[in-house]
Amino acid sequence: MKFSFKYLIKRFLMTIPVLIGITFLAFMLGVIAPGDPAVEYLSMDGVSAPTEKEIEKAREEMGLNENIFLQYGKWTIRAFKGDLGKSYITKTSIREEIQRRLPITFSVSLMAMFFVVNISIPLSIIMALKKDSTIDKAGRMVSLILASMPGFWIAIIMLSIFCERLKWLPTSGYGTIKHLIMPGFVLAASTIGTIMRLHRATLIEALGQNYIITARSKGLNEKVITFKYAFINSLMPIVTLLGNYFGGILGGSTVVEVIFGIPGMGSYVIKAIMSRDYPVIQGYVVFTGIIFLAFNLLIDLCYLILNPRMRLGGE
Secondary structure (H helix, E strand, O other): OHHHHHHHHHHHHHHHHHHHHHHHHHHHHHHHOOOOHHHHHHOOOOOOOOOHHHHHHHHHHHOOOOOHHHHHHHHHHHHHOOOOOEOOOOOOEHHHHHHHHHHHHHHHHHHHHHHHHHHHHHHHHHHHHOOOOHHHHHHHHHHHHHHHOOHHHHHHHHHHHHHHHOOOOOOOOOOOOHHHHHHHHHHHHHHHHHHHHHHHHHHHHHHOOHHHHHHHHOOOOHHHHHHHHHHHHOOHHHHHHHHHHHHHHHOOOHHHHHHOOOOOHHHHHHHHHHOOOHHHHHHHHHHHHHHHHHHHHHHHHHHHHHOHHHHOOOO
C-alpha cells in the first residue's frame, strides 16, 4: 500500500500543471475567437445596430477593457472557487446552468455505458472463445460496421424504425427511460464495436500466456481459467478506453443531444458557440477538462486494483 499511495500522490500532483494549462487554454479561447462579445450581446435581437459608445460601455461592464493577464488572473481565481461567471446572452449563472443540465447528460451517459458494457464485453468473450469460427467472423463484421457508422446516421435509422414505423419510442425530449434508449445506443454504438475488437484481441492474448497453460496442465476448470485469470488480466486496456469514453460523453454529447432534443451539456455549449457566448464556452471547457482529469485518476486507481505489479511498485 505504501507504493500504491506514493503512486497516487504522484499522479495527483501531475494533474495540477495540466489543470492550469486547461484554464489558460479555456481563457485564451475567448480571447482569440473571432467577433466581439459586446457587439453580440447588444445585437442579440437581430435588429439593433449598436453605436461605438454603446459597445465601449458594454465592454467596460464585461471587463473586456482590462489587461489580458489581469482578466486571466481574476477569471482563474473565480473558476477555482467554483464561480464560472455568467452568460453574456442570458445573464444566468453558468455554474447553476451546468448543475441543472449535468444530471440529464449523466443519465444519457449511464445508459450509453450500460449498452457498451452489456453488449461489447459478453460478445467479445464469445468471439475470443470461438476464435476463427463463424460466430467470431460474424462478430468481427458487426463490430467493424458499428465502429464505422457515423452516429447521426444510426440516429436517423433508429428514428425511422422505432419512432416512425413501430412507434415504440419518443422521437425527442427528456423525462422517462424511453427517452434515453435511442440516444444511449447511438452514443454507445461505435464504442461497442471498438471494444468488441479490442477485448477479443486482449483476451485471446491472455489465454495464450504461460500461466494459463500451467493452470490447464494442473486440471483447473476452464471457466475458472477464463474468468478468474485471463478475463481479469485482459481488462487493462478496456478500463482505459471505458474511463476516457465515459469522461467524454459526461462532458456533453453535442450531436446526440441536438438530434434528440435533450437539454443537456452538449446542447448548452452548441447554443453558446452559435451566439459566441464566450464565458459559457470557457466554463464548459474547464468543466470537461476537470472531468477528464478526475476519470484519469480513477483509471489509475483501477490499474492498482487490477495489476498486482503496480501495487508492489512495478511498472
